[in-house]
Amino acid sequence: MVMENRVCIVGLGVVEPGGNTRGVAHKELLFHATRRALDDAGIERELIGGAITASSDFTEGRSLSNQYTLDSIGGVMKPCDLRLAEDGMHALFAGYMEVMVDPGLLMVVAAVQKPSERVGRRNGFHKILSACLDPIYNRPICNTVPHAESLEAVFGAMDARAYMERSRVTEELLARVAVKNINNAAAASGEPATAVEDVLASSELAWPLRDLTMAREKDAACTLILTSEKNAGKLRKEPVFISGVGWSTEGSHLAARSYGMSPDTQKAAHQAYRMAGIRRPEKEIDLAEVSDWYAHRELIHVEALGLCDPGETVLRIEDGGFDREGPIPVNVSGGLLGKGNSLIVSGLLRVAEVARRIRGDAVDVTSRKVCVGLAHSWGGFISPTAGVAVLSKW
Amino acid sequence: MARKVAIVGVGMQKFEFCKVETIEEMVFDVARNALEDARLSKDDIDAVVTGSAVDAFCGIVNSDKVATDGAGGFLKPTMRNSTSGSSAVSTPILGYNHVASGMYDIVMVICYEKMSENASAQAVFNTVYDEAYVRPIGLNVPIQCGLEARAYLHRYGLTERQMAKVSVKNRGNAISNPYAQLPMKLTVDDVMASPYLSWPVKLLDTSPVTDGARAVILASEDVARELTDSPVWIRGTGRGADSVWFMGRANPDLGRLDYAYLAARQAYEMAGIKDPAVEIDYAEVYDPFTFKEMQHCEALGLCPEGGAGRMIDEGVSWKDGALPVNASGGLQGEGNPIGAGMSRLNWCYLQIQGKAGDCQVSKDVNTAVCNAWGGMYQYNAVMVIGRD
Incomplete structure (x- = not known):
């Protein structure tokens, strides 16, 4: 029985961690992942109904880093658009709920990270780590660690x-x-x-x-395309159900x-x-x-x-x-x-x-x-x- | 298919330039108020959705995680939305999805912002731009909005005096709002005499820097009918985002917000509203700048395209007008804690419930619309709420 709103993955595109990303901007990384996902699903971006990205501003050195990626995933002037400041997997969850609400959607969920743009040993991760703590009670503890x-x-x-x-x-x-x-x-x-x-x-x-x-931190990007089981039947790839x-x-x-x-x-x-x-x-x-x-x-x-x-x-x-x-x-x-x-x-x-x-x-x-x-x-x-x-x- | 979703409670607190409370305490305060309003306890909450614009304002990475405990979200599903100013409405839309999808029955939606922690909010806003091409120019919100305002006034033949009237209306309305940061009794000449920030935008055309939070509790139909006899339903949601390159938008004319029209169209289609100017009783429109209220009134179909000048001139959008807009004072009068502009939705709910106190408009309100604008100046989110 085909259930109308069982959600499935119909396309995936990945820029694997550890590849050579020198000279590739973080927008481009995500573009490549999305292009691969669209090819994998056998669709073009015109069919995309909504787009969700997740990101964290401080790890990317840009405020509203999630908004910045909109063009790379074919999200321009698409109705169901959401930007999360979360772990990337939350984009999958938000996309899942979007498809449950509207089973007709083809949803792109994506995340990109380019830590190699940060400077310092281990890309200065310790600064981000201390900045995530409550500034009054917790953050001062970081000063007691001999080597930041x-x-x-x-x-x-x-x-x-x-x-x-x-x-x-x-x-x-x-x-x-x-x-x-x-x-x-x-x-x-x-x-x-x-x-x-x-x-x-x-x-x-x-x-x-x-x-x-x-x-160790590595640059990577990942895009998944979600839709309902009913919609998936029209696409060439066999769906994977969530x-x-x-x-x-x-x-x-x-x-x-x-x-x-x-x-x-x-x-x-x-x-x-x-x-x-x-x-x-x-x-x-x-x-x-x-x-x-x-x-x-x-x-x-x-x-x-x-x-x-x-x-x-x-x-x-x-x-x-x-x-x-x-x-x-x-x-x-x-x-x-x-x-x-x-x-x-x-x-x-x-x-x-x-x-x-x-x-x-x-x-x-x-x-x-x-x-x-x-x-x-x-x-x-x-x-x-x-x-x-x-x-x-x- | 989508389930019906109702708003069952809201949490308010005073907006201030600099609150002494931490983010966690601010969030706790509004969450507590919302739970009391809905007559629920924190254990009834299935999931928490938070919204806040830019972490660099408060200098905490993933600031929502610090706020989670205060929202009653400890070891519960939490999700944080961030679309800058439009988080104000896109966050409740994410909350709506939590309930409408059937995943959760009762969801706490919290929006907060603590802008007083940084030296300059506008310096933070400069960091949203592309670091190679745009950031070095020194763009920030007033400068970008000066460009947009100029294009808008030019396109439709509107005037700075009409913009000034919006400021007079909203700051005047805020006098009746106990949570407002900047209530002022002004004249059009006062506004016109205030200094230019970025021509044609003047100091009194803008909204202040604000600390504050807001909460809304959403519930599925079954739960809502148990809690109240007169639920207020979320009838329509819409979102639209143009390219983040403002020089590469679908419509290169900065004076017309195509993405806002796209968002409004979706929300009205979903709500079954054909003629918003007639069917909408009340509107809370996003007004970080006076001309933004005018642009958004047009995009939301509350007046004809280019008709926002006449709307304010003829008194349609004043508190006692035919279609009151921002009787709470809007961002101009109540304050503009970017993400916590969700206050627009809270006030729509309060107006429908008849609980808006001195801000209550004299006409009956059954259907209301609110919107928020943000992202990189290219994102709009719209929500229509109303009784059965």
Whole structure:
């Protein structure tokens, strides 16, 4: 039965993180991603009914950075236009609701990030991180960190310590997570493999965080085209259904945040699973792409998503349960650790990766068939939000 | 298909040049007021939608995350809209989508802005432009609007005195508004004598820099009918955005806002309104500059194209006129905390409910329209609300 307003992805276009973006303006990055998405769906921009972009002003050095991208996605003089200052995955959620309201729409949702335009070590991310905190109670804490540039690593390390304490996961196991993701990405690009020893030998940023267990920022852009099932029948690509979505925000005060766990992910997953009718995620989900901003965050998220019982995480890593050929492959694409962290684009990229694998046209096709996949995004310490999307073949 | 969505409560607070409260406290205040107005508790709220223009005003990255706790959004779905000034109406439209799509039943919509935290709001506005081609020219809002106002007056043969009358009307109306920042009893000559900021825009043609917040609670039909006997429905929504290159717009004439006409057309089609000048009882029109109210009245079909001058001359848009516009004082009189211009929607709701206090117009109000303008001066959002 064709349901009128089941929402599906009918086109996707990606400018992969890590490519050469020198001389390509951030508007152009998004244009290329959108062009690919339109070609993928086999449509032209005249058919686009609405456009949503998400962005964050400070990471792009421009106020109203989200508005600035309108021309790149064919959004000029289109009726359903929204601009979000959010993680990119929220553009998918807003687009989802737009199509639910008007099933006749062809909706473009997109995000772009070009951190390489920022100057300084790690692109001056520590300044953005301190600016996201409440200026009266929280921000002064940043001044107590001896080297301002290590601010992110200090926050990440506190989180990692809390998680390690609770879960008994060791540094070596965290290194194995990083190795899995880095090698997943390397397998696709043909680069030499990394060993656990290499990760443990990489420079320590703030114990236990190391250079290779913290994702590095990379430029990227991603565009998805959404429409209803009824509309999708007219297009050439087989649609990928969005069967559940959920998002949630935790408080922003440092002292009130939960360290070493992710209640926002839990809430978001709960909502998405309820919509998708998923009761046993560990059995029903074939593949997951989750935020691995830091190696330990992958494990926190996998637990919060219900893909693994918290008591069994150690065992699962040792058994290779999240590997490419394991029962639930996690971050087969390489994730953020392997491919790079494109901040607000990362979430939308996870969705694109899962959609590709469901369609079976990923660059490195896994042997297994993927019918139900999960994409997860986490806003990092700058934005304590989580988003979950469950995608399915039918 | 889309579900019906009602407004069940609004939260107000006084607009000021510099509020002592933090963003979190401002947001808490209006959220509390809205919950009381709707007789709900924060646990009843399913999702929170926030709107604010530019983070650089308050200097906090993702400032909505700091505001979330105060809005009752802790561990709930939150989403932040940001289309500069038009966040004022595009944010409730995003909230409308939350409910109309069937995702949530009760949604808190919060708009806030704290502009007093930076040295110059206009220096911040310069950072919205392209850094290579436009930013170095030093463009900001008054300069861009000077260009637009000149083109508009020229295109339709309107005068600066007609612009001045809008300022007199709105600042005068604000005297009855307890939340207003800049109520003033003015004459046209006072406005004409104020200094030019960017010809033909004068100081008293503009709106002030403001801190403030507003809240609106939206609910699905089932919930709304439980809460009230006379729900106010969102009957139409519309949005339109032209190219961000103002020299490359679909209509290169800056005097005509094609995107605003596009937004209004959608909203009226959805609401089934054929002749807005007759069917709309009350309007809150976005008036950061006096000529913007005139342009928007035309785009919203409240007067014929080019007829905004006659509309103000003949007293149609005055508080006791046939089609009152901005009886609250608008942005000119009430204050202009960019995103929190959602006050326009709040006042439409209050007028329909007959709860506008001294700002209440004498005629019956069943259907009202509000709009907001923003983005990079090329985005318009329109909302029509009304009784059954």
